Amino acid sequence: MVTREEERKSAGTGKLPIVMPGILDIPADGGQPSLLGGSCPSCGVRYFPRPSRCRRCLGPVEESSVGAEGTVCSFTVIRIRAPLGLPEPYAIGYVDLKESGLRVFCLLDPQAVETFRIGTPVRLAVGALGRDARGAPCLRPYFTPSVPGPGGVA
């Protein structure tokens, strides 16, 4: 079992590839990672993940962080055969990000699958989770309860 601290370190050293390039800002000093998306300099529309063009004006989209903290809007626990070598069971959800107001789909902490509720405050973490399209281990982002315990209440 890889501890969160070890996961964080391995994420920081970048030994494993990220499940999709360009979606994560992982500080080299082991600081709080955040989701990397985009924002359109002329429309102000924010995106995650970053598209090659703004969907509104078709202009270029600049890379920008869309946040690391938010609350669970909805979630589910998948209890059947997991795809991509993900843990069984695994949890996923939509998170409303504080910083950008975006509602993003993401994995939820596999070590806390039973604790999520609608409204649970969460923050981003990155760890070795499952395998990539070629079957190799890779890093995936996931949201973990900001406060340990069911529903984020310690």
Added chain:
Amino acid sequence: MGAACVAGVGMIPFGKHVERTLVDMGSEAAYLALEDAGIEPGRVGLGVFACAAAPRLLGEMTSGQNIFWEVGIHRIPILNVENACTSGSTGFVLACNAIAAGQVDVALVVGAEKLCVPGVGLLNSGETELDTRLGMVTPAGFAMRAARYIHKFGASAAQLASVAVKNRGHAVLNPYAHFREAVTLEDVLSSPMVADPLTRMQCCPMSDGAAAVVLCSREEARRRRRTVGVKAAILCTGSYDNPVDLDRWETDYRGCAQGYEAAGIGPEDLHVVECHDAFTIAEILHYEALGLCGPGEGANLAVRGETRFGGRIPVNVSGGLIGRGHPPGATGLAQVHEIVTQLRGEAGGRQVRNAKAGLAHCMGGDKDGDTKSFTMIVLAC
């Protein structure tokens, strides 16, 4: 709208047809529809073949030309269409448009699917999408809407499950259904959990099967009997704006409003409905989008029995996706098959009395928390 009529329908029983090929199933449904319409192959001016997943699973392309030639149709324009679960109904819309444009008098739409292929897991919306790489699977999108619905309206797991009991009960009456045994509320609730709060029996099965519809112009229909008029056949796509509405599908409301407007009727004018009950929560949300009840009232509507066979507005009398089964390429046309059979008064033991108007509602695929495709087909005699 209103230029096209259904002249004939055909389908094969849905289920696990491991020994049958896509061409074999599709061409049998095509033959049955031509025979039902009493139309010779040479009169068909346009062929549309709809299929969602099988071409990718089997590595086949342009199966339509193979299927149509099996029933003697060649030389004419043939389209191969993929639009996830609305593939079949999308083909129907295309054929209606061609007839409305005066391009052809007769069109044949065939939908077939083969999902029972060894090693196939859950379907997703494409492995290059970030959602898919982060573990999104089809039941999850519905499960997350169910969680929101329960949170917002206080609906119970048993209320959701009652939709599966109803549709599996209906399927007992349908010789084309994948499942023919009734289930109890306890069966549904105690079946294995797939994605909280949806248990296995609240999810439609992955089925093989085929269905076909012959469409003709209104002028051609005047020379025929047992035709059913197409009041509206519309297709639309999701909006994908962020934040997406997870309490309902915005597309569902927008599409239903478009469909009713095109048909010139409202929900109060319907006698029978087939909707896209891929999962129990979906049928409840579709009741609300279709205006069969108000927002938040769908779960109660299901429990009160108003959507059951014999109720105020029977929904999915065929068994729906949950009972009849779900071969995505064929589903949209199987829905049309059911409504046409009901409006003709030929549904036997599951005949809805005095059914004069009905609709087939379908949604397909998932993108950014919304649907990829939506179709609504309104039929009346």
